[in-house]
Amino acid sequence: MRVKRTFEIFGISGLLLLTSFNISVPQAHKIKRVVIDAGHGGHDPGCSGSKTKEKDVALAIALKLGGYIEKNFPDVKVTYTRKTDVFVELFKRAQIANDLKADLFISIHCNASPSKNPYGTETYVMGLYKSQANLSVAQKENASILMEDSYAKNYDGFDPNSTEAYIIFSLYQNAYMDQSLSFATKVQKQMKEKIGLYDRGVKQAGFLVLWKTAMPSILMETGFLSNLKDEEFLSSTKGQEYIATGLYRAFKEYKNEVEGNTGDTIDKDVPQIKDTTAYELMNNDSINSVKDSVKEINPKKEILFKVQFATSSSKKSLTSPDFKGLKDVQEYFQNGLYKYVSGNEKTFESSLLLLNKIHDLGFKDAFVVAFLNGERISPQEAVKLIKKN
Ligand SMILES: [Zn+2]
Known part of the structure; x- marks a missing residue:
């Protein structure tokens, strides 16, 4: 009797030990699923340059990025919110990522300004805007919902053009803020240091596409289609490849950091960028040809x-x-x-x-x-x- 009892106690404490052991072992978090979101599409062209539409640039970069990840990380599943020129509602894009329990959400866009001067790249994480300029970017991107059939219902009457509407984002609590910021910082670092793009920084604003995502998420404004040089870069295959490689390398760094991997791996079929003046160099010919044609009229x-x-x-x-x-x-x-x-x-x-x-x-x-x-x-x-x- 006595023996049996001891045995039982041992059994229970053994079970407890086992249970607590299971709980306390940190689950190595793996990046297994990435959702890549090409902004706009279909009847929503996004912003436009002199010859380029945002929806086309975003899709080209998204597909290239996904290709590099698939090729180099067979254990990572890549899902696109769109792979063709179709319209997808903003709330559905987040839903796709949530339904798949994705580990990372990357939304790709282009900026535009009424002035031709602004240029460069910036990466947003979800939050309340800290400047008027950041609010304007979110307002411009969120205006896509006005092209959706039942936007009032799907976004609880949110008016993307009203400044007051953005107050709701002050209540926004994000469990993934640190990871989102970490990835966003890596993206900007790549764009600046490896490609030589002008770094406008990591910023915050209330983007509806990021709002309901339940994973680390970023929205990248790759450049300004309203700026001649940025447009030349973003509309060229080389420029799209460069941005996609920058995103790819930021992804790889982020994955290694999250998973605690050390050591580097060799990238397969990812264009190598040899210097930090890629943006300067690749644009000279096209920009010079534009300037040369101007010169003929105005010597x-x-x-x-x-x-x-x-x-x-x-x-x-x-x-x-x-x-x-x-x-x-x-x-x-x-x-x-x-x-x-x-x-x-x-x-x-x-x-x-x-x-x-x-x-x-x-x-x-x-x-x-x-x-x-x-x-x-x-x-x-x-x-x-x-x-x-
Ligand atoms: Zn956009």
Whole structure:
């Protein structure tokens, strides 16, 4: 009797031990399913450039990204919210990912602005907007629901154009925020460091497509179709490949981090990007050809190098004491910022001499910028143009 009892107790505690053991063992989280969401589609073209529609760029990048993942990670299932030019409601896109219990949701879009100036790439995670600009991007993307048949019902009467409507996102609690931010940061890092795209940062805003997703999720604005150079890049096969490889590499990094994998693997059939000036280099020919055709009508072509030493969100006096007595201070406005430069150098070499002087004044972050007929271009482009003439 006594023996049996001990046995029973042992049995129970053994079971408890086993149970608690099972619970306490951390389940190695694996990235097994990725949903790739090409923005817009069908009767919703998204935004447009001079010759390019957002829906086409987004789909091309989405398919390339999915291809790279499938090829290199046979254990990862890739699902697309659309694989062709069809319309898919925003809420359905999140539903597809939730139904499949996906581990990651990647939504691909392009930006546009009423001005031709803004360019570069930014990645959003779901949250309440922190600036008017971020709100505008979400409003533009969410306006897709106005093309849905019963949007009032599907989004509880949400009006994408009303600023007040976005207040609901202040209540938004996301268990996956840290992972979403981690992936978004990797995406931006890839775009900046490997492809040389202008990094507009990781941001937050209330995107309906991300709202109900129950997994880490991001929405990437790959570039501005309203900007000539971004449009050239995004509409080219090479540019689409580059963005897709950047997303792929961010995915790989993220997967390794989540799964605790160390060591690198060799990528199969993923285009290699050899330097960080891919964006600059690949655009020169197409941009130059556009500029050359402009030149024929307007042969005046002035290339000037200047040294940029200060940037400010508010306008400053050109004789501000902040400028430490620098003569010949000029101002230009770009991407919502006032930028202060000095010099009108005809050669890159002389701009470097000026740069040294300005560094010595204490502007340690100063750098050389170039202008073609008053429009900012990269110094590399300017040097190339000078050589060509
Ligand atoms: Zn979009």
